[in-house]
Amino acid sequence: MKSKGSQLPTDCPVEFPKMISGFSEEVKVRKQVSQSQHLDYLQPTSPELKHRRQRSSSFVNGKCRNRDISSLNDNKNAEETISNSNGQDIGIRNLPRQRELLNAKNGIHFTLMVAGQSGLGKTTFVNSLFSMPLISSDIEETKPIVRYKSVIEGDGTHLRFNVIDTPGFGNSMDNAFTWRTMVNYIDEEVRSYIFQEEQPDRTKMIDNRVHCCLYFLKPSKKGIDTLDIITMKKLATRVNLIPVIAKADLLTKDELKTFKMEIREIIRVQDISVCNFFGNTVLNATQDIFQKYPFSIISSSEYVLNEKGENVKGRQYKWGTVEIENERYCDFKILQKTLFDWHLVDLVESTQEYYEKCRSEMLRTRLLKARDCLTTNCVEMTEEQRKFLQEEMNFEDIEENKLKNYKCYEIINKAVMDKVATEWDPEFITRQLDAKKRFNELSNREISKFRDWKKSLFMEQENFNQEIEDLNHQLENLQLECQDLEYKLLIGKSSNNNSTDSATLVNVRIKR
């Protein structure tokens, strides 16, 4: 899948280097007047749920927004709120409505990541959401992460909707660290936002923080793959994770029921948190997510004729049709409502709380890094900066430093933190450990080879020495034999000549 690879408008005052290569961005700013069939909300049951759902719905429900605006603009209504002359009612009860109006005016920014193994229908699902193709499926995509931007308008209010697609996930031969691409993307966007906030002009900040991740699970009767469990575990700590069963039409009703229970059990045992950021405060209002997950979905961007002869979004089979928005077949409609009607604000606001935690953690890390680099010299700094860190900063109680901390943040900037993130990257660490292990194995092998070689050399040398000694012996024996022969020869000559040369005999004897 499927991107033209066009770049996001770089209207941010500062260009931040991307730490992870291989991201591609597809910008499709589109306008869609939201269709009424998306906005006919289910009636909420509990009052709290009702209130939250109203809050969310005001961002996408144009009708609701218009009614509120007219009431706010109506001076009569405004007067009514302060009509109580003894000062008991000063109109505070209108604050939630004012807040709603403000949100409706500014719109809302929502980023959804669709993750899961390749071919499970992520693209089709996103394109089914709004009755319009947000993701083009005809362009071949080789990047592991693609971002699509769109603006969805409904009666004046608008939703800036980003989709992060992860095409080809799980297709590699070695999937040990495939999850890292998604996790790094999420972390990088949070980090980028923290550093953008430190810029003087914050009006043009680009916010691509991910608010929610739909994790697509293979419809199967054999539980969940290890790759999915590991990836969900990693994602759940960084983003509101919602597991979904993809292509639910491939399972029978009973199989689907059993599979859902199995997934819930695996998720419980593996301690994977669904919508982790919701916390206790919104739990009551978001019970539907916790009761319903994993949502079973069937996706299709095609229209078919149903039993009643109506034109509906669905899939056509030889045996009949499946309406994807019919709750008899799957949870597509409920998931759509959960995301856009009921919990849009919860998803966005809970991510903001997580962001604040990340931000304070990051600032703390930068201060500690500044302290460490005084001893390790791992960061380049001027003499003046070094002197400042040594003399002015109190690293024992960082709160004491107050605004002086900003000087540290200046030294430990984004480039330094990107490097730190790379060094802390689990794949980097594992590969580093692997490389060290392989190096040790190789050097051990070479050392033992060298030892064997030395030993065999010594043995050879001993053999040679022995051979030399043997040859010396042989030589000596031969010499003796030669002398014997010479002696015998002389004796033989003297007996033949009868004239023994006594002097020669004496000489020979002396030689022996």
Ligand SMILES: Nc1nc2c(ncn2[C@@H]2O[C@H](COP(=O)(O)OP(=O)(O)OP(=O)(O)O)[C@@H](O)[C@H]2O)c(=O)[nH]1
């Ligand atoms: N039976 C069935 N098929 C589906 C469903 N959703 C999508 N498909 C089909 O599955 C195939 C793959 O769909 P995609 O949407 O491209 O899958 P993807 O997850 O985006 O795939 P990658 O981009 O490779 O990650 C297409 O032929 C779709 O028509 C579904 O709910 N049921």
